[in-house]
Amino acid sequence: GNSVTQMEGPVTLSEEAFLTINCTYTATGYPSLFWYVQYPGEGLQLLLKATKADDKGSNKGFEATYRKETTSFHLEKGSVQVSDSAVYFCALSEVEYGGSNYKLTFGKGTLLTVNP
């Protein structure tokens, strides 16, 4: 079935440092790819998405490029802030083999802590 693997956390950075969170996926077809963020005490919210190969999603200074050749969707930000401290989930959406409904499959999440 479909799966998402993202780098294990926790990740601790100083403010203004460069951030990369790696994400790779396994899927049978052409999934859509997402990054969701979960701030403390809140639900998940969409950070960015890309729906086809070579698309770049971007939001709030974060970027990720859909790389079909490496089945990857790594999240990057050039200069993190304390307010970026959260759990980040990579996810894909595709119909699973034998199924008929789109399903969002998440990675395990990466906890990011940014220190002032």
Place this chain on the structure above:
Amino acid sequence: DAMVIQNPRYQVTQFGKPVTLSCSQTLNHNVMYWYQQKSSQAPKLLFHYYDKDFNNEADTPDNFQSRRPNTSFCFLDIRSPGLGDAAMYLCATSREDGGTDTQYFGPGTRLTVL
């Protein structure tokens, strides 16, 4: 301003005592989802409704049921909670059941089973 609302935010129940979690939405979305998220794990889809059509995941235990009486509300019923059912339960909605659609999540209900 809230779009997906979950009540209560924290629920404590006893082993084997039925419990119902509630979700409502102001987005008028067609699709509503229930996820289970255990500590330090990815959210796991339990089931979803497309309008009134119910779609159960193959590995969702029979202990978990859901009701959607109208577009705005969806309930998760756990008939006989076990200790292993302690988790965060997330409700989400999307406009359509398509692969590119964004899912909008509520804040979650944290369930404790004593």
